[in-house]
Amino acid sequence: MKIKMKILIYCTLLTLLTPTVLADNKPFYLADDQDFAPYVYIDSEGRKAGIVYDLLVSIFSKMEQDLKYELFPWRRAQKIVSSGLADALVTIPTPNRLVFLVASEPIIRLDFTVHYNNDNPKREQILAINNIKQLQPFQMIDYQGDGWAEENLKQFKVIWAPNYTSAVGMLALNRGDIFLDDNLSIKAHVKKQIQITPKLEQHLLNIKHGDNVLYTVPLCLLIRKDSEYIGLLEQFNKTLHSIKASGEYQQIIDKYVLY
Structure with a gap:
């Protein structure tokens, strides 16, 4: 009887934990503009590039959070986020956007x-x-x-x-x-x-x-209010501060300002 009870408890805990584990393994999905140089864009060789792109890749790497960062025509990128397919985008936090999104501190x-x-x-x-x-x-x-x-x-x-x-x-x-x-x-x-x-x-x-x-105007990371990653904002802001303090932030900007 005790063995059956232990198995039942184990199975119940496994069921409860599985969604969290799956969420942790799912990358943060960011949809952005493919035509907003020098902040984020697709370069002449078809590669993703830009000040914001490089900053976000660095920040998420330091946060040890997998990042799926895809670029689209701007209206389509916004639609992907508003329809719930992506977690976030980077743009100006207008009142209309803040109805369903939460803003980070300004990235730039x-x-x-x-x-x-x-x-x-x-x-x-x-x-x-x-x-x-x-x-x-x-x-x-x-x-x-x-x-x-x-x-x-x-x-x-x-x-x-x-x-x-x-x-x-x-x-x-x-x-x-x-x-x-x-x-x-x-x-x-x-x-x-x-x-x-x-x-x-x-x-x-x-x-x-x-x-x-x-x-x-500020460009901010705007995360959907119903995203499972809404809790990342505090860590994101702290990591943004840390790369500013280390000098990496300015190095990334200079890379594009001087090109």
Whole structure:
């Protein structure tokens, strides 16, 4: 009787523990943008790369947590997370996103300035802009899936390009007045497009930016509230602090800023 009871208790414990064991063995699934250089993108050789990509790979390695990091067109990446197929994405924590996601501490902050074509006859007026309200008279360019722009620029005239690369190309061809974004990302896309389409080099080099920072936004790890990995955020934040203190964080940034 005692033996049967021990077997029953053992089987019950095994049943209760199995889901936890399986969860521990399941990698953390992160879906992200394939076209957001230099933060995360697919390079010319088909490899995943970028400041955020390298930082996340390093952090999860130090946490000893298996990571499945896949890149997609941005709208698709967001859909994969919102539908529950992936645990997280890295982006700006807008109010709409925070309905079902929880944000880490900022991984990096982006300063948004106006970007324009130097041949634009409105150049001087564009350079005088020092707050978002002053964007009203201008034709804006942005890209589909940019949640921050969809929430903050909806009162303005916006041409929505299918992706980030297309938005930069439209600005190079003077098809709009302003693309409000981070200068490092614009520069990376200009460089990439010159390599792909050399005949557009002069147009792309005509893209300039103002000095006034209109908005600063954080890029954070956003984990689904119903993800089994929601408890990782505290460890993630601590590991982010540790790589900043060790100097590794800045080394990764410099690798892409200086390329």
